[in-house]
Amino acid sequence: MLDLLRNRRSIRRYEPREVEPAFVEQLKEAVLRAPSSRNLRPTRFYFVTDRERLADLAHAKSAYGEWLAKAPLGVVVCGDESVSDCWIEDCSIAAAFLQLMASSLGLGSCWVQIRARMHADGRPAEDHVRESLELPDGLRVLCVVALGHPAERKDAIAADALGWDRIADI
Numbered sequence: 256m257l258d259l260l261r262n263r264r265s266i267r268r269y270e271p272r273e274v275e276p277a278f279v280e281q282l283k284e285a286v287l288r289a290p291s292s293r294n295l296r297p298t299r300f301y302f303v304t305d306r307e308r309l310a311d312l313a314h315a316k317s318a319y320g321e322w323l324a325k326a327p328l329g330v331v332v333c334g335d336e337s338v339s340d341c342w343i344e345d346c347s348i349a350a351a352f353l354q355l356m357a358s359s360l361g362l363g364s365c366w367v368q369i370r371a372r373m374h375a376d377g378r379p380a381e382d383h384v385r386e387s388l389e390l391p392d393g394l395r396v397l398c399v400v401a402l403g404h405p406a407e408r409k410d411a412i413a414a415d416a417l418g419w420d421r422i423a424d425i
């Protein structure tokens with residue numbers, strides 16, 4: 256497990272080839288296995304491979320997401336706030352499971368934050384995604400996780416650069 260955690264880095268450049276259907280199935284199972292507060296399961300996931308949709312999602316916010324346009328797969332991680340007040344936590348755990356599952360399959364991934372970010376036109380990025388994907392009312396959008404076969408390599412972060420002073424033994 257630690258090896259998996261050490262080697263996971265945010266990968267923003269991908270080979271153009273699709274993610275194999277057998278891998279996609281495992282990614283789907285991984286998000287569904289994420290725990291949720293009171294087991295209310297408010298999470299919803301949209302697996303997007305359509306190039307036009309991905310290009311549109313890439314411009315949901317004004318910066319730091321443009322590279323999503325060239326990802327073979329984007330998973331829009333949503334939560335129904337009418338189902339659980341812990342939708343943000345539940346979505347975050349599912350997104351982390353997704354990224355770790357991707358790493359275990361040799362895939363690269365990166366989180367694109369949507370909640371609390373703005374579109375270039377000044378409206379919330381969430382509204383752009385909601386309209387673009389015609390999401391049901393009440394569904395909130397936390398992030399899009401971009402995935403694909405990596406076209407860039409990154410070293411693991413050195414252990415002594417982890418900021419161990421953030422931990423206290425008391």
Ligand SMILES: Cc1cc2nc3c(=O)[nH]c(=O)nc-3n(C[C@H](O)[C@H](O)[C@H](O)COP(=O)(O)O)c2cc1C
Pocket residue numbers: 263264265266267319320365366367368
């Ligand atoms: C909540 C959250 C939001 C993030 N949003 C973005 C984003 O919008 N765009 C982006 O390129 N990376 C985003 N990232 C990736 C971080 O920049 C990245 O995890 C961080 O720089 C550490 O690098 P590493 O993942 O390679 O260890 C986000 C990560 C998290 C956890």
